[in-house]
Amino acid sequence: VIVDSLTYLGSSLFGHATSAHDVIGRLDEAHVDAAVVCPVKPRGYHLAEANDVVATAARNSDGRLVGFARVDPNLREDAVSELERALSELGLAGLFLHPWEESFRISAPLVDPVIEVAHRHGAPVIVASGYPWVSEALQVGELARRFPDVNFIMTNGGQINISGLGQADAELCLSEHANVFIQTAGVYREDFLENIVETLGANRVLFGSAFPLMDPRLEILRIKWAHVSDEQKAQMLGGNALSLLGLS
Amino acid sequence: LAVIVDAHLHVDEVAALGWRMGADLCIERMNEAEIEVGLIMTITDLPQFNPHALELILEACEAFPGRLFAFARLHPWYGDEAVRLLEHALTDHRTYFRGLKLHPVSTIAHPSGEDTHRLIRKAAELGAPTLFHCGDEPFTTPLAIASAAAACPEATIILGHMGGYFHVDEAIDTAERFPNLVLETSAMPYPGKIAEAVHRLGPERVMYGSDGPVCSPRIEVEKVRLAKLGETAEKRVLCENAERIFGEFT
Numbered sequence: 001v002i003v004d005s006l007t008y009l010g011s012s013l014f015g016h017a018t019s020a021h022d023v024i025g026r027l028d029e030a031h032v033d034a035a036v037v038c039p040v041k042p043r044g045y046h047l048a049e050a051n052d053v054v055a056t057a058a059r060n061s062d063g064r065l066v067g068f069a070r071v072d073p074n075l076r077e078d079a080v081s082e083l084e085r086a087l088s089e090l091g092l093a094g095l096f097l098h099p100w101e102e103s104f105r106i107s108a109p110l111v112d113p114v115i116e117v118a119h120r121h122g123a124p125v126i127v128a129s130g131y132p133w134v135s136e137a138l139q140v141g142e143l144a145r146r147f148p149d150v151n152f153i154m155t156n157g158g159q160i161n162i163s164g165l166g167q168a169d170a171e172l173c174l175s176e177h178a179n180v181f182i183q184t185a186g187v188y189r190e191d192f193l194e195n196i197v198e199t200l201g202a203n204r205v206l207f208g209s210a211f212p213l214m215d216p217r218l219e220i221l222r223i224k225w226a227h228v229s230d231e232q233k234a235q236m237l238g239g240n241a242l243s244l245l246g247l248s
Numbered sequence: 249l250a251v252i253v254d255a256h257l258h259v260d261e262v263a264a265l266g267w268r269m270g271a272d273l274c275i276e277r278m279n280e281a282e283i284e285v286g287l288i289m290t291i292t293d294l295p296q297f298n299p300h301a302l303e304l305i306l307e308a309c310e311a312f313p314g315r316l317f318a319f320a321r322l323h324p325w326y327g328d329e330a331v332r333l334l335e336h337a338l339t340d341h342r343t344y345f346r347g348l349k350l351h352p353v354s355t356i357a358h359p360s361g362e363d364t365h366r367l368i369r370k371a372a373e374l375g376a377p378t379l380f381h382c383g384d385e386p387f388t389t390p391l392a393i394a395s396a397a398a399a400c401p402e403a404t405i406i407l408g409h410m411g412g413y414f415h416v417d418e419a420i421d422t423a424e425r426f427p428n429l430v431l432e433t434s435a436m437p438y439p440g441k442i443a444e445a446v447h448r449l450g451p452e453r454v455m456y457g458s459d460g461p462v463c464s465p466r467i468e469v470e471k472v473r474l475a476k477l478g479e480t481a482e483k484r485v486l487c488e489n490a491e492r493i494f495g496e497f498t
Contacts, residue, residue, distance in 0.1 A: 162383040162412035162435050163353045164265075186413065186437035191462035215439050218474055221467045 003241035004035040004216060006126065006155060006183050006208030009065075010053045012040035014101075018212045020057035024064055030209070030216040033238070034063065036245075038096040038126065039070040047071055048082050055090035066245060068096040068126060073104050073111045080113045087121045093245055094124045100131035107142040115147050124151040124244050126183075130160035130170075137166065141173035144180045151244055152180050153206060157187035167192050174200055181244065183208030184222045184236070194227055202232035206240045251483075252283040253490035253497070254465055256379070256408055256434045256457030257316075259308045260291040260301075267291060271308035273461040275315060281458075281466035285497045287490075288316050289349045289379075293323035294333055296355075302337055309344040317497060319349035319379055324363040331370050338374040346494040347371065347406075348378045352387035359387065360395035368396055372403035377493050379432065380405060382419060383412030390415055390422040397426040404493055406430045408457060416441045423449050430493065433485070434459035434468060442475035442485070451481035455489045 004027065011017040020037075027035055037057060039050030051069050058067035069086030071079040086092045095118045099106045106127055118125050127143075129135045137158035144152045158173060158180075159166025167189070174180055174196060185208045187193055196205055207223045209216035223236050242248035257278075258269045271288070278286050288308060294301040302320065309316045320337040322330045337345040348371040350357070350364065357364050359380065368378045380393050390411050397405050410431040411419030416438060423429040423445070431445050434457035445454050458468035472485055491497065 160413050161385070162409050163351075163381065163385060163388075165353070165385070188435055189459075189462050190464045190467065214437055215474060218437070218439055218467070218471050221470060222464075225464060225466055 001034075001238040001242065002032045002207070003238040004032045004209050004211070005153065005206040005241045006185060007035045007037050007211045008040050008213065009037040009057055010040040010042060010050050013043050013045070014041070016040070016212050020061060020065060023211065024061065026211050026216050027064065030220050032216065032220070035065055036068055036094070036126070036241070037065045038068045041098070041101050048085075051082070051086045051090060051092065055086070055092055058092070067092045068094040070096045070098065071114055072102040073097070073114050074102060076110065076113070080117055083114050083117045087117065087123055094118070094126060096126045098128040099134040100128055104134065105139060106135045107139040111143060112146065115143065115150055119147060119150050122246070124153060126153045126155065129154035129158045130156040130166055137170040137173040141177050141180060144173075144177040148179055150179060153244065154180060154182045155208065155210065156185060157182045157192060159188065160186070162188050164188060164192075171196070174204055181206055181240070185210035185214050185219050187222060190222060190226060193222065197226075197228050197232055197236075202228065202235040203240055205236045206244070207237045252281070252456065252469060252486045254278060254283045254286040254458050254460065255406070255432055255455050255490050257286040257288045257460045257465075258291055258462070259288045259305060262291050265291070267462070269461055271311055271316060275312055277461040277465045278315070281469045283465055283469070284315070286316055286460075287319055287346060287494065289319040289321045293321055293351065293355050295326055295329060296323045302333065302341070306341060306344060314497070316344075317346050317494065318344045319347045320345050321349040321351065322367060323355045324350065324357040324361060324367055325355065327363060331366055334367055334370050335374070338371065338376050347376045350378060351381040352392070353381060353385050356387065359393045360399070364396060365399050368400045368403045368405070372400060377404035377406055377430070379408050381409065382407035382415070383409050384414045390419040394422045394426055394429075397429050401428055404428055404430060406432050406455065408432045409434055409459070410436050410441070410445065412436060420445050420448055423453060429453070430455055430489070432457040433472060435463050439471050439474035442472060443477060446475070446477050446481050446485065451477065451484040452489055452492070454485050455493070456486045
């Protein structure tokens with residue numbers, strides 16, 4: 001089973017737009033069975049509407065799309081109530097936070113109330129990670145330290161730096177917090193992923209394409225062509241995502 | 249082997265970073281990707297840290313004749329000594345050394361500095377291009393390097409990583425303004441941007457590199473192929489532009 005643990009659905013303020021049909025088409029093209037779909041930031045800035053779009057797509061996907069809810073912690077109690085609605089009424093499976101696009105520091109106390117909601121629902125949290133100043137790996141780690149029973153999944157390997165300068169922080173974060181995991185989309189250097197697998201275990205790494213921001217046909221090769229065992233590849237391609245989503 | 253030239257590979261050992269990249273690993277990864285020729289460089293900046301870096305690179309090239317060629321990676325702050333080392337590499341060992349590499353993240357030497365321009369001009373005088381690390385960090389953005397392109401119009405300047413993650417559009421915009429800039433594709437994760445760069449700049453202005461051996465040369469080649477450039481343009485990006493800019497690999 002192959003699960004793409006990160007795709008985006010909806011019409012984004014930042015210019016890209018994908019429908020459920022687009023996502024499923026790309027899954028078929030890359031021989032992927034299912035995908036996590038996260039809401040984009042819509043032109044109207046109303047994340048609740050974006051959550052509705054994702055929930056509808058997931059409901060009508062015959063189980064191929066697993067929807068996550070997106071909220072803006074800056075909205076305080078409104079974010080808490082929207083997440084409660086998304087997880088309870090819409091049936092979404094997890095929380096997606098984007099500190100860069102919503103402008104908040106992931107380690108800031110204002111994030112805690114929404115994580116408490118995720119905790120109550122046993123929902124995993126994907127954090128758009130590696131963005132300077134707001135979602136660096138050690139900042140995600142600080143949140144993970146406060147919520148050891150919540151699983152946090154960092155996009156981009158927790159590091160977006162083409163000099164490799166974010167790798168040490170990401171490795172430190174992963175080694176200190178067993179409840180932190182990484183996705184593979186756009187990750188700088190394949191040996192970073194291979195090293196995480198070797199030192200911390202393949203269970204810490206999830207295939208994610210970040211479609212439509214990145215290309216699933218390329219992104220899946222970071223796993224398929226990695227210098228690790230077939231069993232480890234299977235874990236990263238799908239087993240870990242199923243486990244974190246409670247589907248295995 | 250298919251005729252592919254990888255314009256960005258590393259050979260070095262930096263214990264402090266835990267990074268070990270040997271020439272044999274470069275060849276292994278090149279073979280996986282059916283790459284015939286690779287241009288290697290150190291991770292450290294000569295003469296800082298490793299004063300024997302030229303010898304290290306020479307040994308690697310000599311161990312794999314016809315497969316490995318090189319950049320001299322230098323630290324501009326060393327002034328006359330850096331210029332002398334560059335001249336030595338590009339004249340006495342021209343068989344192997346084909347370019348100058350500058351990495352302002354590790355040197356903290358801004359591309360607009362006169363010490364940097366001296367090296368770029370010396371390389372150009374000797375018929376060699378300059379490869380810059382060009383990513384998202386201060387000192388390395390396309391606009392920072394544009395200052396060097398403007399100051400040294402006679403030099404061919406290659407933007408390695410073509411802007412990284414967030415400066416790719418800026419790299420293409422900047423290359424439109426400065427005809428002496430060439431974009432190199434390594435590690436930048438968007439195949440569509442390679443197609444856009446070829447469309448806007450022409451296929452002779454975009455060059456394949458992997459940042460291997462630890463970035464997968466095989467994945468990086470596939471990234472270029474996913475850009476669906478057409479046979480003629482793809483050949484230029486994967487091979488012919490490197491042969492034109494670095495000289496024949498014999």
